[in-house]
Amino acid sequence: MSAASTGRATLVVAGLSARWMAEAAARDGYDVIALDVFGDVDTRRAARQWASIGRDGAQLGIDPQRTLAALRAAAADPQVLGWVAGSGFEGQPELLGRGAQALPLIGTPAETVLRVRDPAGFFGMLDWLGLPHPEVQFDAPDPPSGWLRKEARGTGGWHIRPADDPHPADPEQQPYYQREAPGTPMSALFLANGREARVLGISELIVRPLGAHHPHVYRGAIGPVALPAALAVGLDTTLHTLVAAFGLRGLCSLDFLLDGDHWSLLEINPRPSASAVLYGDHLAWMRAHVGACLQGTLPSAETAAPAPGTLRGSEIVFARRAVQLTAAQAEALASRDDCHDLPAAGSRHAPGDPLCSVDAQGTRVAEVRERLAEKRAALRASLAQT
Structure with missing residues (x-):
């Protein structure tokens, strides 16, 4: 799908699925080039142009050569600002660096992603900063129970066993061992400019088994949820510290376990x-991301906070079984x-x-x-009926 440029600034969004980024960027007034694996109907609807960057074969993933070719093609657009990398690049941080040579990367730099995703360096930094996290080691525990x-290069919880x-274990994926810890999995969405952070919302993650060998697969999230005041202040301070320590930029998230009045990163x-889809349209998400990365601007705390009320x-x-979607089934969805x-x-x-x-809405997390x-x-x- 392609069309002539409108003369507006063009933003390239890329990931396993680029749908929400494409919709957010289009809503913010950008012309959108979307690069992803699925090519869903609503992704293509939001984008001026779409291209597949998926691997050949059954395994879902991002193909480096297709990604680089698509970024080089996008660089020919005289209105293009750069590209935003979403989910799926965790396992290929080197690709971020190569992609940034083809087209400016608007986000956390590749070398910073490598530092954040290196378990020895990341948890070592948490220890040095005195921040809590479940116990980690790099040799197989004996006994392994618990x-x-x-x-480190996995995504979506598929890698957790x-x-x-x-x-x-695949050594190239940087395996490590983490002691199981109590608590509800949570995530804090924040915006960073390399020096400080602005919390945009807190969500409770939906994590459940999928099949016999994947006990902790990410399914979705519910938010915005409120934290007790003391925890909220502590989280805000922690995010400022981490952003300054690593040099994070743009929209990011911090996953943690919440156990009563205690949290663990x-x-x-x-x-x-x-x-971000949980928090409504009170913030121009992609313009905020671009502004934080390129100009270092952050919204005020009042502007950034989602309005209290309905949970989403x-x-x-x-898919539970192999399926090829019919026209009637696609229309039903x-x-x-x-x-x-x-x-x-x-x-x-x-x-x-x-x-x-x-998606669904409600007044309580359990209801949602x-x-x-x-x-x-x-x-x-x-x-089943179509």
Whole structure:
């Protein structure tokens, strides 16, 4: 899909799925070039141009050569500002550096991403700063009970397994071991300019098993949720400290465990997070990201804070079996105003592949979870009947 430039500034957004970034950038007045793996209907609708950067074969992932070719092609647009990297580049931080040579990267620099995603350096920095996190080690624990094996270059929780899982670890993915800890998985969305941070919202993450070998898969999030005042102040101070320590830029998120009045840090995602969709349109998300990266500007705390009130949840619906979507099924999904990341007719989905996402609203987190479950069930039922 392509069209002539309108003369407005062009922004390239790239990731496994670029839908929410494409919609946010278009809403903010940019011409959008979207690069992703899925090419969903609503992604293409928001973009002036779309190109696939997916790998060939069954495994979902970003192909380096396709990405670089697409960025070089986009660089020929005289109005292009640069590109924003979303999810999926965690496992290929070197690609960020190569991509930045083809087209300016608007976000946390590649060398900073490497530092943040290096477990020894990241948790070593947390220790040096006196910030809490679950115990980490780099040799297999003995006994393994109560420990998880993670991969620093993984994404979406697919890489998290029990420490004694027989599936072999891949050294290139930088595996490490982390002691299991109590608490609810949470995430803080923030905007950074390399020196300081502005908290934009707190969400509760939806994490559940998917299949027999993936016990901690990210499904979505619910927010904005409020933290006790003392915790909110502590989190704000922590984010300022981390941004200055690592030089983070643009939209990022910090994942942590909340256990009563205590929290424990898990990881930083140094790129825009789709949890922004939970907080409404009170902020021009992509213009705020570009401004923080290029001019160092941050919104005021009053402007940045989401309005209190209704909670919103967004959840990925995964395919339970191999399916090729019919035209009737694609039309049924597109007719729902609570359904996003809309697959095109004829698209193929292996078991465990993302099919689409649904959203729901409510006044309590438990209520939103229940409504999301109801919508998942209704969506599956509608697909079975078409």
